[in-house]
Amino acid sequence: xxxxxxxxxxxxxxxxxxxxxxxxxxxxxxxxxxxFFSTTLSYFSKxxxxxxxxxxxxxxxxxxxxxxxxxxxxxxTLTLSPEGFFTTSVQWWRLALGGLLVGFGTRLSxxxxxxxxxxxxxxxxxxxxxxxxxxxxxxxxxxxIVQALGVVP
Amino acid sequence: xxxxxxxxFIGGLLFGFGLAFGGMSKQxxxxxxxxxKDLGLLLLLGxxxxxxxxxxxxxxxxxxxxxxxxxxxxxxxxxxxxxxIGAIIFGVGxxxxxxxxxxxxxxxxxxxxxxxxxxxxxxIGAYIMGRLFT
Numbered sequence: 001x002x003x004x005x006x007x008x009x010x011x012x013x014x015x016x017x018x019x020x021x022x023x024x025x026x027x028x029x030x031x032x033x034x035x036f037f038s039t040t041l042s043y044f045s046k047x048x049x050x051x052x053x054x055x056x057x058x059x060x061x062x063x064x065x066x067x068x069x070x071x072x073x074x075x076x077t078l079t080l081s082p083e084g085f086f087t088t089s090v091q092w093w094r095l096a097l098g099g100l101l102v103g104f105g106t107r108l109s110x111x112x113x114x115x116x117x118x119x120x121x122x123x124x125x126x127x128x129x130x131x132x133x134x135x136x137x138x139x140x141x142x143x144x145i146v147q148a149l150g151v152v153p
Numbered sequence: 154x155x156x157x158x159x160x161x162f163i164g165g166l167l168f169g170f171g172l173a174f175g176g177m178s179k180q181x182x183x184x185x186x187x188x189x190k191d192l193g194l195l196l197l198l199g200x201x202x203x204x205x206x207x208x209x210x211x212x213x214x215x216x217x218x219x220x221x222x223x224x225x226x227x228x229x230x231x232x233x234x235x236x237x238i239g240a241i242i243f244g245v246g247x248x249x250x251x252x253x254x255x256x257x258x259x260x261x262x263x264x265x266x267x268x269x270x271x272x273x274x275x276x277i278g279a280y281i282m283g284r285l286f287t
Contacts, residue, residue, distance in 0.1 A: 001191070001192050002191060002192060002193055003190070003191050004176070004182075004191060004193060005193075006193060006196055008174055008175050008176060008193070009175050009176070009193035009194060009195075009196040009197040009200070010196050010197070010200050011171075011174055011175070012171045012172065012173075012174040012175020012176070012177070012197050012200075013171065013175060013196060013197035013198065013199065013200025013201040013203075013204070014171070014200050014201070014204055015167050015168075015170055015171030015174060015175075016167070016168050016171035016172060016175075016197070016200075016201035016204075017171075017200060017201040017202070017203065017204025017205045017208075018167055018171075018204060019163075019164040019165065019166070019167030019168035019170075019171060020164065020168065020201070020204075020205045020208070021204060021205060021207075021208035021212075022160070022163065022164045022167065023160060023161055023164035024205075024208055024209065024212070024219070024225075025208065025212055025216070025219065025220065026160045026219055026220045026221055027157050027160055027161065027219055027220075027221050027223065028218070028219035028221075028222075028223040028224060028225055028226065029157075029161065030226075030228045031161065031164055031165070031168065032228075033253075033254040033255035033258075034254040034279075036254065037254070037275055037276055037278075037279035038279050038282075038283060040276075041276065041279060041280055041283065045280065045283070047283055047284060047287055048287050049283035049284070049286060049287040050283050060158070061157060061158060061161045064158045064161045064162050064165065065161045065162070065164070065165040065168075066165070066258050067162065067165065068161065068162040068163065068164065068165020068166045068168065068169060069165045069166075069168050069169035069172070069255060069258040069259055069262070070169060070258050070259070070261045070262040071165075071166060071169065071262060072165060072166035072167060072168060072169025072170040072171075072172075072173070072259070072262065073169040073170065073172060073173035073178055073258070073259035073260070073261070073262025073263050074169075074262040074263070075166065075169075075170055075262075076169075076170045076173040076174055076262070076263070077173060077262065077263045077264065080174065081173070081263070085263060085264030085265075086178070086179055086263045086264060086265055087264065087265055087266060087267065088179065088180045088181060088251075088260070088265050088267055088268065089181070090180045090181070090184070090250065090251060090267075092267060092270055094249050094250045094251075095180075095250050095252060095267055095268060095270045095271040095274070096270050096271065096273075096274045097246070097249055097250070097274070098246040098247065098248075098249035098250020098251070098252055098271065098274075099246065099250060099252055099257075099270065099271035099272065099273070099274025099275045099277075099278065100246065100274040100275070100277055100278040100281075101242050101243065101245050101246025101249065101278060102243055102246035102247060102250070102252060102253060102254065102271070102274075102275050102278065103246075103254075103274060103275030103276060103277060103278025103279040103280075103281075103282070104239075104242055104246075104278035104279065104281055104282045105239045105240065105241070105242030105243030105244070105245070105246055105278070106239065106243045106253075106254060106275075106279075107239070107278070107279045107282040107283070108235050108238060108239030108242065108282050108286070109235065109236050109237070109238075109239025109240045109242075109243055110230050110235075110236065110239070111230065112243060112253050112254045112255070113198065113247075113253045113254075113255065113256070114253075114254070114255045115228070116230075116240070117198050117201075117202060118198070118201045118202050118205050119205060119209075119228045120228055120230065121202040121205075121206065122202050122205030122206040122208070122209045122210075122228075123206075123209055123227035123228040123229065124206065124210070124227070125227070125228060125229055125230060126232065127229075127230045127231065127232040127236055128228070128230065130232060130236065130237060130240075131236050131237070131239075131240040132240075134237055134240035134241055134244060135240040135241070135243050135244035135247060136244070137244070138240070138241050138243075138244025138245060138247075138248065139187045139243075139244040139245075139247040139248040140187050140188075140189065140248065141244075141248065142187070142244060142245045142247070142248025142249060143184055143187030143188050143247075143248035143249075143251075144187075144188060144189075144248075145248075146248060146249060147188055153181070
């Protein structure tokens with residue numbers, strides 16, 4: 001069940017929780033991820049959906065947050081990471097097709113693994129619980145089917 | 154305002170460090186979780202949600218408002234068909250690629266450059282959603 005041990009997962013999860021908590025206690029913001037795509041599109045698209053007030057109000061800090069996430073992962077890579085930089089061997093078309101569905105689906109659902117999974121569950125939201133169970137079950141089924149079809153890597 | 158950005162940035166550093174530490178920046182690890190070969194990411198999700206739940210539910214009992222002002226709110230979303238249909242579509246994309254929005258940024262930080270393709274696609278997907286559901 002845990003071929004790589006449980007230590008990195010538990011420590012990683014607690015660090016993420018501390019990051020989200022730190023932002024919440026000081027600013028009251030829910031630091032979630034997928035809204036970034038819609039709020040950043042508000043700079044480029046005049047479509048009313050992207051020009052919603054809540055998107056215009058949060059688009060600045062969401063970019064700051066994404067930059068923080070990138071640099072946080074970079075700091076880990078340059079310090080504690082046992083193997084340093086990493087490049088996936090998952091095929092490009094899987095990244096492209098999967099990314100398209102992730103972008104569309106998370107925005108339609110109004111949350112992703114962090115919005116529903118961390119902040120939503122942390123807020124004891126039943127809506128988020130339904131969403132998390134749904135994307136976990138569907139994600140598992142999809143990954144199993146892709147594997148069964150012999151798509152590697 | 155500048156202070157708010159600094160705090161969000163520091164929180165983002167912790168978030169990204171944690172994602173990379175927990176291996177979520179590697180699509181291979183995410184896929185091995187979804188293939189039920191390594192359930193570790195369940196601990197990562199559970200651990201982060203647990204710490205966040207403690208904060209969101211206990212801190213407002215001690216502090217009246219966030220330190221920089223404003224108010225403490227829970228994250229509430231109305232349950233609708235879109236919540237579930239969106240989660241299904243997200244799940245399919247997650248299972249195909251092993252990517253989700255936060256982990257994609259962490260991937261960039263560990264030098265996992267091909268994920269730029271995934272991020273560009275997420276923008277396109279989010280754009281199509283906004284276009285169709287305005």
